[in-house]
């Protein structure tokens with residue numbers, strides 16, 4: 001499998017128009033948010049989020065430490081920690097309906113990504129993927145996945161990756177997901193059944209579809225969308241989408 005994939009990747013580098021990897025996961029309107037969570041988003045200031053933040057079905061009470069300033073329309077708030085808008089299910093119409101659709105789309109994307117079959121790579125590294133170089137494809141782990149040293153995702157700008165993790169996903173302090181060869185964060189999906197956590201100073205790349213929580217500890221950064229079916233916890237974290 002690995003050699004086949006490497007050969008195909010080589011062809012792409014030589015100019016093939018064929019994009020490698022699984023069909024893209026359609027996020028639909030969930031793609032309008034850098035962070036979308038059903039049960040809440042908290043920040044230990046100062047975090048820096050580039051993109052919109054939303055919680056639904058929980059009300060704005062699920063937004064902790066954003067020092068929100070409600071817009072005159074009542075439809076969104078602003079925060080010095082967010083370069084974008086902040087939405088909650090308790091805001092004025094049409095925000096609740098829009099968020100309800102987005103949360104549904106997040107669930108549909110999770111179901112799509114987690115339901116993909118016939119992985120190219122199964123339980124690679126027994127879940128310890130630090131130091132590995134990951135070519136395009138569908139990866140599945142029936143365990144936790146830990147990133148204990150830098151991991152590299154290599155491929156072209158049209159190539160795709162889906163990482164299915166049935167356990168937790170954690171990246172160690174100061175460790176990084178590094179992109180190479182033109183690979184784009186938006187073409188990478190981590191679909192994780194357990195909790196996702198990034199230790200202090202770690203760096204993540206790719207869309208995260210979490211069935212539970214996503215936590216970024218002190219100074220962690222993510223070039224990502226964080227789409228969580230429970231909550232997102234940020235500690236002086238940077239999320240850029």
Ligand SMILES: *[C@@H]1O[C@H](CO)[C@@H](O)[C@H](O)[C@H]1NC(C)=O
Nearest residue numbers: 042043044045064065234235
């Ligand atoms: C909210 O901010 C305060 C003051 O910075 C901090 O002590 C507290 O831990 C924060 N809460 C959360 C949930 O991060």
Ligand SMILES: *[C@@H]1O[C@H](CO)[C@@H](O)[C@H](O)[C@H]1NC(C)=O
Nearest residue numbers: 149150151174175176177178
């Ligand atoms: C991990 O990746 C970062 C960013 O590319 C790099 O600065 C750092 O040196 C890498 N760490 C190691 C141990 O290779």
